[in-house]
Amino acid sequence: MVDRPLKGKRVLVTRAEEQAEALASKLESLGAETVKLPLIRIEPSGDETVLDAAIEKALVGGYDWVVFTSVHGVRTFFERVRCKGTDPQNLRSVKFAVIGPATGKALEDFGFTPDAMPDQYTNEGLAEMFERLLKRAEGKRPHRFLLWRAQGAREVLAKRLRELGAIVEEVHAYRTVPNQLPDERLNELLGQRIDIVTFTSPSTVRAFFEVLGNERAKKILDSAVVATIGPVTEQACKEFGVEPQIVASVHTVDGLVNAIVAWVKRRSESTRRKG
Numbered sequence: 001m002v003d004r005p006l007k008g009k010r011v012l013v014t015r016a017e018e019q020a021e022a023l024a025s026k027l028e029s030l031g032a033e034t035v036k037l038p039l040i041r042i043e044p045s046g047d048e049t050v051l052d053a054a055i056e057k058a059l060v061g062g063y064d065w066v067v068f069t070s071v072h073g074v075r076t077f078f079e080r081v082r083c084k085g086t087d088p089q090n091l092r093s094v095k096f097a098v099i100g101p102a103t104g105k106a107l108e109d110f111g112f113t114p115d116a117m118p119d120q121y122t123n124e125g126l127a128e129m130f131e132r133l134l135k136r137a138e139g140k141r142p143h144r145f146l147l148w149r150a151q152g153a154r155e156v157l158a159k160r161l162r163e164l165g166a167i168v169e170e171v172h173a174y175r176t177v178p179n180q181l182p183d184e185r186l187n188e189l190l191g192q193r194i195d196i197v198t199f200t201s202p203s204t205v206r207a208f209f210e211v212l213g214n215e216r217a218k219k220i221l222d223s224a225v226v227a228t229i230g231p232v233t234e235q236a237c238k239e240f241g242v243e244p245q246i247v248a249s250v251h252t253v254d255g256l257v258n259a260i261v262a263w264v265k266r267r268s269e270s271t272r273r274k275g
Contacts, residue, residue, distance in 0.1 A: 004031030005261050005268075011196045012224070014039045014204040016176070019071075022102075023198065026257045032196075035189055038179050039207035042072055045151045045175040054146055054171045055080050061093045063146045063169075065115075065130075069099040069123065069153065074106040076173045077148050088112075099126055100252055121251040122232060127160035134164045142167050151175035154232075178207040186212065194220055196260060199244075200229045200253070202236035209240055225263070229256045 009032045013024050017038040024034040055077075058066060068074045081088050088110055096114055098104045100121030104114045116133065118125030134143060144167045147158055151172040161168045190212075197220065199205050209217045226244040228234045230251035234244050246263045248255040 005264055007031030009033070009195045009264065010035065010193055011198060011260075012037055012190075012194045012220075013198055014208060015198075015200050016040050016042050016179070018042070019200075023200070023253050023256070026253065027260070030257070030261060035194065037181075037186075037189055039181075039211050040176045040201075040203050041179040042174055042176055044076075045172055051080055051171060051173055052084065054148070054169065055084060055086075058094055058146060059086060059090050062144065063094055064143045065095050065097055066091075066146045066148060067097045067126065067157070068103050068107065069126070069147075069149050069157075071103050071106040072174055073148050073150070074098075074103060074110065078110045080173075097126065097130075099123070102252060122230065123154055123156040127157050130157075130161060130166075131164060134161075134166065145169065146171065148173055176201070176203040178210045180211060186216075190216075190220060194224045196225045196227055196246075197221060198227045198229075198256065198260075199233050199237065200256065202233055205233060205236040205240065205242075227256060227260050227263075229253075 006027060007030075011027050011032045012035050013020050013027070014037055015023060017036075020036045020038060024036055027034050057063060059081075066077070068077070078088055081091070091112075095116070096107055096112055097116040098107055098114045100117065104117055107114055116129060118129040120128070137143070142165050145161055147153075147168060147170045149170065149172065152175065153170075153172075158168050158170055197208075199208070212220070221242055225246060226237060226242055227246035227248075228237060228244045229248050231247060234247045237244050246259050248259040250258070
């Protein structure tokens with residue numbers, strides 16, 4: 001018999017449209033009914049000449065490390081490489097670091113195995129990992145980093161790398177923006193009960209309040225459990241006065257799903273004992 005611990009639970013997925021299915025399908029396989037509400041969208045940002053210059057520099061060995069903190073970062077990087085008519089294999093002299101397994105898988109899809117990935121899938125985890133790596137290489141010339149990332153990304157990693165003596169270039173290849181949706185669609189999607197609201201990034205939290213408005217957002221959250229992918233997203237919730245009940249200890253989609261399942265099972269067990 002297939003274990004369906006989320007049967008009867010209605011879960012709101014707030015990721016961008018192209019990212020929602022990965023989470024929704026896992027929840028549905030465990031019995032949940034999902035509501036996909038793409039509160040953010042990802043769009044290009046920045047001067048294309050700056051992006052192309054960074055690609056050219058990577059191709060001629062101008063960086064020791066290229067660092068990706070999202071799947072979308074990997075995709076936009078290699079899309080630009082291919083747009084230039086360049087064989088990605090020309091990047092073999094560069095080392096690639098990724099923030100976590102999903103980003104690593106995206107890199108592998110382009111034919112590259114990550115050279116480094118932290119134990120904790122956060123910018124802080126990346127910073128700690130590189131601190132260890134760079135200290136081992138003391139005495140050599142400064143390491144050169146390209147951070148290919150979203151506009152408005154947290155400065156934790158860049159700041160720490162510079163403190164360690166690295167030369168850091170940041171390229172803002174894309175940005176996440178609130179996805180304004182018609183009221184009719186919002187009312188249709190949210191007209192029934194929501195048991196669990198999932199947030200996978202601070203941008204989804206901010207967009208939740210911006211797109212829905214404070215009154216409607218708080219009405220939903222008053223009767224729902226809030227689940228976040230990790231402590232950074234948890235902190236974003238707290239800034240809006242929301243205390244998540246579920247915070248994944250492994251900061252991946254699988255980690256979030258597992259945390260939701262564990263919480264639901266604990267609640268069910270607690271209810272049975274009281275009964």
